[in-house]
Amino acid sequence: MIKINLKNSIIDINLEIESTSFVALSGKSGSGKTTLLRVLAGLEDSVGELHVESHVWQDSSTCMSVQKREIGFVFQDYALFENMSVLQNLLFVAKDLELAEHLLHVTEMSELKDRLPRTLSGGQKQRVAICRAMMKRPKILLLDEPLSALDSQMRSNLQNEILSLHKEFGTTTIMVSHDPSEIYRLCNRVVLLEDGKIINDGSPKDILLKTKGSQKFSFEGELLEIKKVDVIFIAIIAIGQQLVEIVLSSDEAESLHVGDKVNVSTKAFSPTISKN
Amino acid sequence: MTNTIVALVKEIKSVDNLNIVKYDFNGTALSMMSLELSENVKVGAKVRLTTKPTYIAIAKEFSGDISYSNKLHVKILHVENGELLTSLKIQVNGTTLESIITRDSSDRMNLHVGDNVTALLKANELSIAEVLV
Numbered sequence: 001m002i003k004i005n006l007k008n009s010i011i012d013i014n015l016e017i018e019s020t021s022f023v024a025l026s027g028k029s030g031s032g033k034t035t036l037l038r039v040l041a042g043l044e045d046s047v048g049e050l051h052v053e054s055h056v057w058q059d060s061s062t063c064m065s066v067q068k069r070e071i072g073f074v075f076q077d078y079a080l081f082e083n084m085s086v087l088q089n090l091l092f093v094a095k096d097l098e099l100a101e102h103l104l105h106v107t108e109m110s111e112l113k114d115r116l117p118r119t120l121s122g123g124q125k126q127r128v129a130i131c132r133a134m135m136k137r138p139k140i141l142l143l144d145e146p147l148s149a150l151d152s153q154m155r156s157n158l159q160n161e162i163l164s165l166h167k168e169f170g171t172t173t174i175m176v177s178h179d180p181s182e183i184y185r186l187c188n189r190v191v192l193l194e195d196g197k198i199i200n201d202g203s204p205k206d207i208l209l210k211t212k213g214s215q216k217f218s219f220e221g222e223l224l225e226i227k228k229v230d231v232i233f234i235a236i237i238a239i240g241q242q243l244v245e246i247v248l249s250s251d252e253a254e255s256l257h258v259g260d261k262v263n264v265s266t267k268a269f270s271p272t273i274s275k276n
Numbered sequence: 277m278t279n280t281i282v283a284l285v286k287e288i289k290s291v292d293n294l295n296i297v298k299y300d301f302n303g304t305a306l307s308m309m310s311l312e313l314s315e316n317v318k319v320g321a322k323v324r325l326t327t328k329p330t331y332i333a334i335a336k337e338f339s340g341d342i343s344y345s346n347k348l349h350v351k352i353l354h355v356e357n358g359e360l361l362t363s364l365k366i367q368v369n370g371t372t373l374e375s376i377i378t379r380d381s382s383d384r385m386n387l388h389v390g391d392n393v394t395a396l397l398k399a400n401e402l403s404i405a406e407v408l409v
Contacts, residue, residue, distance in 0.1 A: 215403055216311050230358035232376060249329040249363065249374050251278035268311050269400035 006048040011196035027193035072133030093135035103131035123154035143175035215265035302369035307345035326405040332375035346397040
């Protein structure tokens, strides 16, 4: 069990996390997600208590240094040592060649171990960063939007690798993410932050299914146009990068105005699905 | 919110996350198919149900059996004929609903204000808009 009761000028967090669980931190920018990770790592000051299993990392009298905390940290921007090879980046953290080779094998990076970071693609650099974070066999793995700069295929590959490392090493993983599919695939719990405080906490399905009543197929959109056709109305709504059309009755149309933010939903029984 | 019906939850049958909820709507039984229900949907709860006007079918002098779980005996209050479609305002148990059907069907069935007809609605096309108490 990891018991977090920490506050500073940005966050005020009271949270208990089961060991070996995979938790997503979500919320708008400025909600304190990255600050919480940095506070857990000891990179930012806070007051309160932090207990990791039977160890006290922080309380009123002690504050363990960054180096002593058994933490692996992966940033969005990789943060590799540019003058060191892939293998040297890993060995800098811990002189454990066997572990380094194993991690590079798991992430299919063995053949690139002597390359310098600048010669690697974004996905390869992030693999190195993830391997490096695992070199301390961390109790807690902190991931700050690790995959947000990568394309969707690369994201999917790295998600699988992160999950298998998380399981193999039995780490407790806390990941900042905005991507619902990523959260659903990897995490067993989502903690939603706003203004430095927890405003929602539950399973990915409970938190991410933005549903009202029994409607399970639900999207936020903006009403672009509404026009009368025969005895019905047709609304054009922008949802993400897509436009959709929805048939409305005159009563439904009456309360809507162009520019309104709307929620478009239907029951799970209605949509049809086909492969691209 | 339009096309809504206030009803009481009478019974909930569940298999995994699939549910059939039975309602009492002023003496008329209704049935709804749903995946997960929110926690406050339980027997005795009062809910506002909703459906799209295009989901409500109309039958005249209806006899025989049909798989549609929800059959409402309604009176036609208003008929608005378009070129292709017809909007009907129908009333049942003090509640007014709208049904949108094709103009062809409306003409074929010779639907008029004051007619007593049956409104048909499948269980999967009824949903909960709001839990009231």
